[in-house]
Every structure is written in structure tokens, then in C-alpha cells.
Amino acid sequence: MNLFKRKGKENGGTLEAESLAEPMPDEEFDKELQNLMKEESGGSKKKKGRKKWSKKRKIITIGVVAFFGLFLVFQAAGGGSSAMMVTVSPLEKGNVVEELSVSGPVQGTDSVEVVSNLHAEILELPMKEGDRVEKGQVLAVLDDKDAKKELDIAQNAYDTAVSTYQDKQREAENGYSKAKQDYETAKANYNRTLTLFQAGSATQVELETASNAMEDARRQMNTYTLKDGRPVANESYALQIEKEAFEVEQKKEALANTKVTSPIAGTVVRVNCKVGRFADKTDDDKPMFIINNLDVLEMKINVSEYSIGKVAIGQPVEITADILNGEVVKGEVTSISPTGEEKGNGSTERVIPTTIRIIDQNSRLIAGITAKARIELNRAENVWVVPFSNVIQKPDGTMAIAVAEENKVKMIPVKTGVESDIETEIIPVEEGALKEGMQVINTPSDLLKDGMAVVIAPSAQ
Template structure:
């Protein structure tokens, strides 16, 4: 073999290992790329079944008021002669709040009282004479009728209209009259006095007709308000009105607007922070269940034909359709009852009707979508 041939052979052997190395590198690269390829399966988002405490609440806003409230007005066109209370004063039932100008009413009453007394004396004399047979019956009956008429006239003098009193015990929260003003001509036609029982506060709310069937007297209520800061107050549903009313006063066509039902909530105002006249939010507890097995609300798929409810559980990247019975529903999660579902199971969120048991899926990251 010549030196020249030997050199060529060496070059060939050098080239062959290079080719082999390149082929191996390409195969490795392809293998790596295949390993990085997207898994096969329908992309779905998933949540988890969890044991948790669930609460069903009805939230509604309203105004805090005294448990009893009286707005006192007068029909008399008369000057206010005296006001005996100030805002914030505690008053008893029947307590005098103000006196109106009676004009010549007192004088007229005094005269009527004298006339009634005189007619009674004449009636008594006539009765005695008639019983003794010394007076004709017609004269006796005339004296009797005169007396009875005078008594009726006396009763027409209603000093309640002059003396303004409180119909309830409570606190004077508003006074809209002053001495010298006209009793029935207050600014903006407001009541002369507003009396409220502030010892016992109520939250007055109006519940939608779609939720009222869930509301029962005795249900517990959590109350929040700006005046409470981060704190809360508790309450109890005390009264549900027997009839509904329009949600607003727009006077829309009958039957088209939503109706609401007034509901009273008695407040336990132990900390004395809530005051009448402020707005507050009530969360009425309808149901509560501890240690309930729950899934996100949007994991439930309901059959449109018979109402049967299902969830799709993901196991080994495959779907399994499981029939469930739903229970109490919270804000974001709902109780599911099934012996085939356990805490920690992954369930498909927002499932569609084209999903079937056995399908392969890929769990997507919703934040990357």
C-alpha cells in the first residue's frame, strides 16, 4: 500500500465517526423535541372538590330606624304658642310636646260647660216633677233632649287638637316647628315632631320577590354599616309584610316591574354604635353546613331534559362523568352529594355537553389563556 493510499484511508475513518456522531445528535434532538411536544387531549380548566363550611345568604340593604316611630302632624291652622321638648329628649306616652293657639276656644268651652250644667239642673228638676205626676211628659222629654244635646256639644271641643302629645314613649328625633310658626305649615310639609323608640332599633329592608320564599321569621342576620367600621351587629328577622310593593316608584306598567316585600329585622345593638337614620347591609342566613363536600358552582353540568346534575372528574388525564346531587349553595361553591366523589378530586370547570367519559384531556392554566 502506498503512502498516498494510507493517508486517504485515514481520512475516510476520520469522516465516518463524524457522520455517526451527527446522526446520534440528530436522533437525540428529535427525541427531546418529541418529549417536549404538547400532550394529546382536549384542553380543560379544573378545580377541586373540598371539604368546607358553606353558607347560603340573602344580602340586602336598608335603613336603621326605631322599632316604633310616630310622625305627629296637626290639621289645625293655628299658631304654635309653646314647644316643651328638644331633639334628643326622652318622652313618655301622652306627654305634652307643644300647645297651639286656641283663640276663643277656651271661652267657648267655658260657656258650653255652664250651659250643659244649667240644662242638667233643669233636666233633674223636670225628671223629679214628672215622676211625681206634676209635669207633662212632653215638658220632661224636652228638658231631657236639651240636656243631652248640650252634652254632645261639649264633647265637640277637642283639646287634643290644641295640646300636641306623644302617642308613644321614645326619643324626640326631629322637631320641625318653632314658637310662632303655623302648626300645619311646616317646611317641606314635614311632621311637627318625630318620636322614635331608639332603645330598640330595627333594620327596615325590602327583599326581592325572587328571594322572599327563603326568608323566615327567626333567621339570624349579620349587619354591617359604615358607622360600625370593621365591626358587625347581629339581628333577627322579626316581621315579614303580608304583601309586596313595586321595587321603585317609577309607575311602570303593571306586571313588568320586580316586586319587593318589606321585612323588619330586630337589632341587638349591645355596643350602642348603630344609630337611627343610617344605612346598613343585612346578610340573612338561610342555611349553613359545616364540613360539606363542595365543588366550584361552575363545575356542575345539568341535563336540560330531566334536570340531572353531573360533574366530570379528571383521573390520569381522562374524564369520568359522575352523577351528583347538589345541596346548599354558597357564593362560589356548592355542596355535592355522591359516594363516587371525594375531597381532592379534580373536576372540570364549565363543562360542555360534548364531553364524554373516557375522553383524554389536558388541564390548561386559565391564567395563560
């Protein structure tokens, strides 16, 4: 350990400092320390018992003395003016990653709730929680007696409607045929009477009677509905058939629904029903089953409106969770909602729902837990990197870093690039102004000026 000795000329007012090139022995250090302690206590020469100092305490004290001596040297070198003490770090290149940290639930990519509106008793539950099912696989079997009975009733009503329509169709065809024949007969009689009237062989009354009979026959024929020139039954009978056909389809569907099936391939994650209960009366009115596709997991997160502009589909994501025990799972942003929504809790901030697809599917992640996602927003590699605290922002908005060269401050104008939570990329305004190993002043004071003398503090070991 090197120390500085001071010798002053009381009358001359000058101070000389010389550095010892050789380390001071422990015995000499103890003696010097005792002398200092005596001077502090008013010069008393009364000896007291002293404890032997630990090596750690000696090192700390030597460091303080050396620091003070170094300060005096630079004070003397500056003609009596004080030099500011600074710490420095070597300028190096590295990588900077700008990230956004958010949290949200992990879930399957497809999730469905299976319900039943049938008031039917549950007879079987072949699937349980955790079972994998395929699309269309039976989850529950319900009592189908009522459903079959209702289908029979609906089928009978439909058959009756069809039979009625067919009867009315025959009546329409026969009635129209007769009405048309009656009209043709009345028309021929009118034409014959008109000829006799013109010849003076029929009276006016006979002609009018024939005309009225023909018009009555025409009106009767026009009471029938024609479609493509053929008579059809009244439309109400056809509508009745459609109504009853719809009822039959409904009852067939209800009968089919007595076998509750999965609409997707996935895993049964919840079963909220029991054998012997009614399908439409589940625990706390929850769905009978919840099916998730757990083959591919995803996270649903909400990104602040202030950060969403930096988020884009395809950006890489690192996912962590307590269940992973330090393992990091990779993912990527797959969708961003086109609309925002309220954050809640009285905040005026808006958030945008965003989906992250988890790429590593062979991890210990499971649906239903909360995980933390770090979205990589930007990255810069092999660039000049310094802590945020080392960048000086001037009143005019420009930025710079302060470096120590030959114990003087040199301000180097820079611009910032990609930023992480604690570091930032710096880009010199003047090309080539930054060099590897430059001594960048840490957390520079506002008092630092270009060309100011500084003392570089010894680095802590």
C-alpha cells in the first residue's frame, strides 16, 4: 500500500507532497496512526492500552489516508484550487435490449364451455378432469325417454300436417277442375243465347240469365290458387308443414343432445356436474364441462396505450413463472386487438389486449397460472453502452458523456439509441469520437465543465 507523506513549511506557506514508492510497514503504520490519535486528543501523551487492529480495518484506514493524500497532491498541483473527485468506468461495446415486462394468465389456444339446456338426468360421465378428448367424443349421457317421447309427438304432428295438405291439394285440384268445367258450360250457354237473342228467338231476360251464370262460374273458378297453371292447396297448409318440420328437427337435436359431446379436441379441465343431477342444474350454474386445447398454450396480456406503439406481431418474448423454477420459456406476439379498453380501478389509462403464443410446448407451464412475459421491443448489438446515469442532458436538449483525459474533463456530444432499463446505446455526434477504454465519469455532477481538473478515485477492490 502506497501512502503520501506531507512536510510543510510553516513560514513559507507552501505544501510539498511526495509519493512513497515503497509500502509502509504495518509497525510504522501503527505508530503513525497512534500519533494521529494523540494529535486529535489534544496532544496528550498518556498511554492507553490499545487493541490490535484487524487487517480489514487497516486496509480501510489506509485507503482513506491514501484517498486524502491523493486529494492533497492534486490540490497542490492545481495551485491551491480544489479538483473534483470522480469515479470512472472504461467505455466498452456490448448489447442493449429494450424490453417490456407484463404479466397475464396462461391458457389454451382454444377454450370452450359445454352446457346443456335439457332438463334431463345425467346417467353417465365417461370423462373426468384431465382426460384428453377428441372432437365429437361423448362427455355425458343423459336420460333420453322424454326426448324420444317429444320427438314422437312432433313427428305425428308433422305427418298429420302433411296428410292434411295432401287432402286439401286433392280438393283443390278436383274443385278447380269442376269449376273450370262449369265455367266452360256457362260460357257456351251464354254464347248460344246471345246468338238466339240477336236472331230474335231469345228474350233479354234469357240473355241476362245466361250472362249471370257465366260470371258466377268465372268467380268460382277464380277462388282457387294457381301455381305454374296448376291449382294448389291454401298456403296455410304448406306453412303448417314447415312449422311441424322445424319442431321435428328441434326434437331430433334434443334427442341427439342427450349425448353431450366435445366440440373440440382438447383436455377436460373442469367438470361441474354429477351423475343423478339434471344437466341444466349444474354446480353454481357453471358450465357442465370446460375443454381447453392445451397442445398449444398462450398468454392473454394487457399492454398500456403508452407502450403498445412499440409492440408488433412476431416480436420474441421470454416467459417466466414460479412453476418453472428459473427456466425461461420462449414465445412470440401473435395478435394485437384493434381496440383498447378501460384499465379499471378508476384509472383513465387504456390498455390493449394482446396475445402471446408460447413456442416451447415441452415446458412445465400449465393453463390457469399467471406468468410474466418480457417482450423484446428493440435490440442493438456491438454498440457503445453506458448506464443512463452517465449521460448528461444539457439545457438545450443535447446530450453528452464526460470522460477523464489526463485528469481533465472532456465532454463528448452523443445521441442515445436503444435503451434498456438501466443502460443505453450512445452514438457519437462526431464520428470516431468514442474509443474503447475511455474513462467515462460515473454519474457526472452538473458542476463538471469541459477542461475542469478532476481526481480519479481509486477503484474499490
